[in-house]
Amino acid sequence: MQFIFNKIFNVCIFTLCLILCMVQGCVQNTATKNEAGKVLFAEHIAPIIHKNCSMCHIDGEAGPFNLITYNDVARKAKLIEYVTSNKIMPPWPADANYTHFTNETVLSDDEIKLIKSWVADGLLPGDTAHLMPPEQLKKELRLGKPDLIVKLPKPFKLPGNNVDLFLVVKIPYEIPNDTFVRAIEFVPGNKRLVHHMNAHLLQYDAHNKANLFDGNYFVNQDQSNSLKLHQQLNLMQDDGSYPAMTPSVCNYLPGAQFSFYPKEIGGYKITRKGAFYLNDLHFGPSPYEALDSSYFKIYYSAIPPKRPVSEFQIGTLGIAQVEPKLIVPANEIKTFHIQFTVPQDISVISMVPHMHLIGKSYWAYAIKPSGDTIRLIRIPRWDFRWQYFYQPKTLLKIPRGSIIYVEGVYDNTAGNPNNPFNPPRLIMEKNGSMRTTDEMFQFIVTYVPYQKGDEAISLEGVEP
Ligand code: HEC
Known part of the structure; x- marks a missing residue:
């Protein structure tokens, strides 16, 4: 239904764009005057799209269509308004109010509002002549x-x-x-x-x-x-x-x-x-x-x-066990934990939370020997499709003797739309089976042994 609706919508938007483009072609000057004080693609919308969307919505990447040029974006404008205001796109499952990471793609409320206003104002293009050429957005260059x-x-x-x-x-x-x-x-x-x-x-x-x-x-x-x-x-x-x-x-x-x-x-x-x-x-x-x-x-x-660089993995197949055993009976929502004492001072480079389909939420933090908490990552709504390698903005120190706590909640009820079984069946970890219909609960950390000054080493925009 949603699909058909989208299709019809896209066709309408496309036709609307065609008409707009034609009108604009004839009355170029009026169009520019109309743009005063309005939200414009080139000035306001393109920077948001290029920063948060184009890396996936470009030829050869995972997104189903390109989002680079004015035409690409105008053609999908209504759908873009929908997916951004409902926070479906850009995908970023980690809670940005808890911790920040490099390459974070989260739109601010103001950015979401700008997109809405741009659609309401009639998809005005602005000065598109000076936008970065699409090829330059490709990482290859x-x-x-x-x-x-x-x-x-x-x-x-x-x-x-x-x-x-x-x-x-x-x-x-x-x-x-x-x-x-x-x-x-x-x-x-x-x-x-x-x-x-x-x-x-x-x-x-x-x-x-x-x-x-x-x-x-x-x-x-x-x-x-x-x-x-x-x-x-x-x-x-x-x-x-x-x-x-x-x-x-x-x-x-x-x-x-x-x-x-x-x-x-x-x-x-x-x-x-x-x-x-x-x-x-x-x-x-x-x-x-x-x-x-x-x-x-x-x-x-x-x-x-x-x-x-070294790595440790805790939970399923790792050096610290899941407690209790990862078994989720049908029609139950259950919480599991992993606990691991960090044996030396480390500087974290990246962390990977991992669960499968019935994962519901994920939360990892460390408690220092002093009792202070180090926030690691919180994922309020687990989404199997978007699993990232999260990198803190600077090397993140976890001192020796800190305990890393990981909490994973699994929802094996019929109310979970991602439940692979209907009616629900018992789901468990099976000898580290990676089949998505079995479960896993892991936290993988890459790190270097800590050295003084590591906290100041940025992981952001690091180029050779
Ligand atoms: C991490 C890669 C990635 C990023 C970043 C991303 N998308 Fe997507 N997008 C996808 C993929 C893959 C799909 C295909 C559908 C799916 O798997 O959810 C998609 C689907 C869509 C759809 C179609 C949804 C539907 O119901 O048909 C729209 C619209 C969209 N993205 C817009 C955006 C916008 C706007 C941004 C930036 C604000 C963005 N995307 C950022 C990967 C991405």
């Missing part, structure tokens, strides 16, 4: 050409059986010399289907890995335990030891933005022989067969890594 492209040796064939697919994937590469990297970008081959991806970088000892390209490239997450899975992928070095690993060098979710480590931390080392290890490449259900050839773009750096 900011970064330049990648130094290396690492792709799957062959495309992966999705079976088209309409179920979620979770793969563990190895993408090996070999380069002439060891070097340093400032940024890695994941480019999903099939944007409609690639849901999320989490990649670690394996660094082989060049003399201890004769053939990087042996073994499978893909293993279905559900089919194997992790040791068997590593053997199938032939991840180990020739002497049976594991290679060095830099965790979470690249993460992808629809709309995820680029981030660089600040120069005080540096990039990472990338060895002559290595592999990306995607311990989770998730494809959403697809009713048709499709091919995916996702790849990585790699940007080299002249700056050697200064401080190695």
Whole structure:
């Protein structure tokens, strides 16, 4: 119904725009006079759209249509008014009244009002001639050409059986010399289907890995335990030891933005022989067969890594358990906790809250030994579709001995529109199964050991 309504609306708006454009063409001068004191696209609306929407609503990204030019936006104006005033777009599940993060996309009440007034004033364009050309909004131009492209040796064939697919994937590469990297970008081959991806970088000892390209490239997450899975992928070095690993060098979710480590931390080392290890490449259900050839773009750096980044994971499959066991009986709303004592002073770089479909709310904070609270993140309405890697604006210190508390509420009633079962069924954590219809409760933190002055190191707009 909503869909049909949207369609009709879009057609109307489109026609209206056509008429407006035609009228404007004939009486250009009057139109400019009419604009005095009114809300204008170029002056007021474009900056809001370009900052909060275009990175997803641009060719090649997750948004279903472009939102860049006057015409793009005017054509969808009513729908944009609707999704912004109902806070459906831009997606930003974290509570911006609790903590702020880099790349935060939240519209202020004033910005939402401006959009409303622009629609009410008749979608006036203003001085669109001086807007930034659409190409400049693409991140590629900011970064330049990648130094290396690492792709799957062959495309992966999705079976088209309409179920979620979770793969563990190895993408090996070999380069002439060891070097340093400032940024890695994941480019999903099939944007409609690639849901999320989490990649670690394996660094082989060049003399201890004769053939990087042996073994499978893909293993279905559900089919194997992790040791068997590593053997199938032939991840180990020739002497049976594991290679060095830099965790979470690249993460992808629809709309995820680029981030660089600040120069005080540096990039990472990338060895002559290595592999990306995607311990989770998730494809959403697809009713048709499709091919995916996702790849990585790699940007080299002249700056050697200064401080190695580490990661810990608490909750499901992590170093601290979910209490009580993550079992949510049908027709119940239940709360679970994770508690973890931080063993050393750390500086947090990013945090990832994770739950599946029946997650309802999420809240993480730390209590220092002094009794003070450090706010981490609160997500009042969990939305499985928008899971971000949240980065604080500056490195965030958590002192040794602090206790991190995470609270997750799960709603397994029929009243939860995201409940995968109707009528509701018992849902639980199953041995770390990542199937969306089972549950998970995790908090993943990347950090460096704390050093004096870290609080002043900004993570915002960090470019090489
Ligand atoms: C993180 C990426 C992302 C950002 C940022 C984003 N969108 Fe979207 N948008 C999407 C995706 C993906 C969809 C497809 C529908 C869905 O999955 O909800 C969508 C759908 C829409 C729709 C269609 C809704 C419908 O019911 O058909 C509108 C309108 C829209 N976005 C407007 C905006 C506006 C306006 C902004 C900025 C204020 C914005 N979006 C920011 C990703 C994004």
